[in-house]
Amino acid sequence: MNELLQFAGNYWWLVFPLFGMTMGAIGTVSKQRELSARRRHREQLELLRAQNGGMPASAPLPPAPDPVGDDLARVEARHDEVTHRWLDYELDVSKLISYPAMSDGRQPLTAAFLRAKKVADNLRPAPGEKPTPERLNDYRDAVTDYEVAFELAERDARRVKAAAFTPEERKRLDTAQQLLGVAVDEAATPNERQVAYRRVRQELDGLIWLSDEAVENLEKKVARELPRPTSETPPGPAV
Structure with a gap:
């Protein structure tokens, strides 16, 4: 123990260069860590740019109140x-x-x-x-x-x-309503629909004004193609 103290007393000046070397080593390690962190940050940004069409991801701004x-x-x-x-x-x-x-x-x-x-x-x-x-x-x-x-x-x-209508006019309205059911009935034939449609227009003439759009909508329903019957078994080949 005495020899160690004597050595430290004779070579005390070695403390300064050893301290400098130690601090330099610590600084080098810190700098390496900082460079590594920066590199990882750049890599993350590049990944974000690739995923978002070349632009870093960012939270959308909320729309301005209107x-x-x-x-x-x-x-x-x-x-x-x-x-x-x-x-x-x-x-x-x-x-x-x-x-x-x-x-x-x-x-x-x-x-x-x-x-x-x-x-x-x-x-x-x-x-x-x-x-x-x-x-x-x-x-x-x-x-x-x-x-x-x-x-x-x-x-x-x-x-x-x-x-507001007279009894005779109300009777015409009732008749028009019944005929209207036939005019738009898919089970009726095209001829039956057309006859019923013309009767509807006659009964309503002078009683109720129909707009062009209402007439067009009604005519589309009247002219609607009848559903074709489906056959469970297709016809066989001709013999």
Whole structure:
């Protein structure tokens, strides 16, 4: 032990170069670790670029809030819903026969509904147009009036049905409804359909106005090809 202390006392100056060598070794190891980490990071980026068409993956940015656009979409959806409900009557001859007041502009509630529809249609922004808040408020109010007017007109039409017609006219409506069933019956022959269709038009003439679209839809149903009968066993070859 004394000899070791004596050696350390005589060669104490060796502490400095040994310390420098130790710190240098530690620095070299740290630098190697840093270079290795950078290399792994570059490799990961290259992999991400390859997987994403040459661009590193990134989380998509959330869309910017658009309160005016969202509100407009909701009002337009309400507008379209009422129009769709109205077209269910306008394009369906059977419904028009059952509730003729829905197509009669002389009825006060139907006339009010048609006016409200025109106002809402005129205030609706064009596709891609972003209205001002004031214009959007006017459009929203018009759609609300349109909804209310339709509800009133539909309720009244279902209540009165054919009450506004004379007994003879109601009889013609009943006949037209029965003939309509034949005109669109797939079990009927094409000739039977055509005869029934012409009778329907005659019975409704002067009673109910049919739009061109309603007539076109009805004619498509009348002209629909009859289903061909299927044979369980194919015919055998001619002998």
